[in-house]
Amino acid sequence: MSAAEQHFDVLVLGAGPAGHKAAIQAAKAGQRVLIVDREAAPGGECVQRGTIPSKTLRESACYLAGLRARSEGVIEVSVPAQTQVASLMRRLRAVRGHHEDYLAAQLERNGIVRWRGRARFLSSESVEVRCPDRSLRRVRARFVVIATGSRPRQPEHVPVDHEHVLDSDSILSLIYLPRSLTVLGAGVIACEFASIFAALGVEVTMVDAGARPLAFLDPELTSRYVQAFERMGGKLLTGRKTEGVRWDGSAVVTRLADGVELRSEKALCALGRVANVGDLDLSAAGISLTTRGHVPVDANLRTVVPHVYAAGDVVGPPALAATAMEQGRRAMRHALGLPLHEAGEVVPVGIYTIPEISGVGLSEEEAVKRYGHALVGRARFEELARAHINGQADGLLKLVADPAGRLVGAHIVGEAATELVHVAQMALVGGLTLEAFVDNVFNFPTMAEAYRVAAIDAVAKMQVATKAAA
């Protein structure tokens, strides 16, 4: 039975990173906010099945890989045969619980009303919410933010049964380590899981039709990732199209277009994600999807309907949690007429492969395109004392500056890359030059010393070029 329509200033659909930040921003601005999510706990896919669970598993894998590297063969370090993924994930319950509690408390503290249910537009102003107990509720709001996230794509030729052929959600429920794993795809999720399972001693084969994995990244970084993956025993097959996948009763058989058949105990389908918009009936709100199934928005996350915004995975790439949070906040600030800074190049990208990859600002190629020429400095982790102490001497930090020496980008592959990148992010925000890294003293021994090494390298090249020109 439908109750009377309730009114709010802001209705947020989805309580993942984008929805959560949009709701908090609106509440901080004094709005009466309702957030609707199909899950009981806030956090969305990020907390329940995505970012946090996979990073928890990664930490366990890294711990073992790190221990192996630091031991220098003094002690034999391998994943004990009896190790189950379930035990590697033992910390997940606690980590997830803490984060859910924190998010729920934050919503409550800001007076945000939460409903559990699935939303559907009745018009651009009115939304119906179906609750798990079959009851229906109606809500009207001045502004609506669509932040319903995404789920793994299931291509027709890959029958994901969550038993033998898994997706990025169900792979986290494994109860034993498979002996072998075929990973379909070479994007962020594929590369993350491929490296995690390779580090755990699983025989991993990654297959993709593209020429190289993580194709949107600087090739110097991806080639380092590939080398590390292959050193862990991983096998990469690029430029190979998958024609079909089947479970033959004893193994998963992946048939490639060239006739080759790969046999593995399990397979992971990581061929992209699709926006969760199926239940929303967006046409009732006057919104059509893009050809890739995303909600089209402008630079301020506004849809074609002026009071309806969208943020996070539903608007398409980069579909990263940090970006989604900023999008949610930005959408709400724009809706409420609050001051906005430029939507920028200073949002970092973090990829939790082993080793980590991270970047912020322009790539070398983009800088050359923009300025005609770019200064590039490199620090190889083998040059850093701390990297050797940590047993993580395989890595690279690459700084990109404009011809005048002002930093415009930084790209890192190696352990702690996702933390290190924030030094560059702040330098970009502050408009610092390479000299700032050369002239300032860093703690020794640290990984951050890589900035100084890379800056010295770039400045030296600049001086050589200047001399040559003179």
Add this chain to the structure above:
Amino acid sequence: MSLSTHAQARLPGWLHDLLERHLEEELELPILPEASGRLVTLCEDEKCDVQAIERVLERDPSLAAHVLRIANSAAYAPKEPIVSLHHAISRLGLGTIRNIAMGSSVQGKVFRVPGQQTRVRSIWVHCAVTAAFARDIARKLRRNVEAAFLCGLLHDVGRPVVLQATVEALAHRTKEPLPVALLETAMNEFHGPVGARMVRAWNLADWTAAAVAHHHEPEKAAPFEDEARITALADELSYWALDERRSPADFQPEAELVEALNLYPDDIEALLAQRGRALEFAEAFQ
């Protein structure tokens, strides 16, 4: 430790105490004679492959349990604890599985209680249907399918053990047929803890023991509440599916259970639509 779930205790005190003592002893899960025969025939066939053995095992809780018990025993000393049927088969290989299956068929205690074999058969059918539904629920929730299946398959393994123990305990007291209600009460009261004790003795995973022990009270299964909830819902679906008179509208699961699993009405409808497949699965070898 008490083996009964006292909340439902309605047995006469003397019988309760007698059973409690009896069930504290080493327990063995009896195998139905025809199941044993089926597996021996299969293993004797030289053309028999691993899938054929798996198909038999995953429809018979007693055979599955025996194979897992032996696979986890010191005799085979697996390098890792075996946690599912597929895991056992993939790690041990056809030859070993064949030997284990043959051994458990030949050496396992055969269920021979006159007049009660039909009851045990129906318990096993219920378990197989529960396992099939548990697999569907796990797929929907992106939980581990193999674990859910095994929890469903083994959730009532305590029932025939309690049944046999009750019949044996009363054999010297009366020659009259035992009242059905009394046997049901004994099974209802003891099957969870007895089943869990056996599952632990077979070195199966903690979540399997938790689901077997608490599928009637999933909130007590911490930290494996979800495994117990999946088993509990599959259990309800199985009872519904096996009762031909009940239509989809008659399926009224516990609201708390459905809510805790975050299943919506259309999810439940999708599960109910699997009725035919679940029954076919269980009946394949009946």
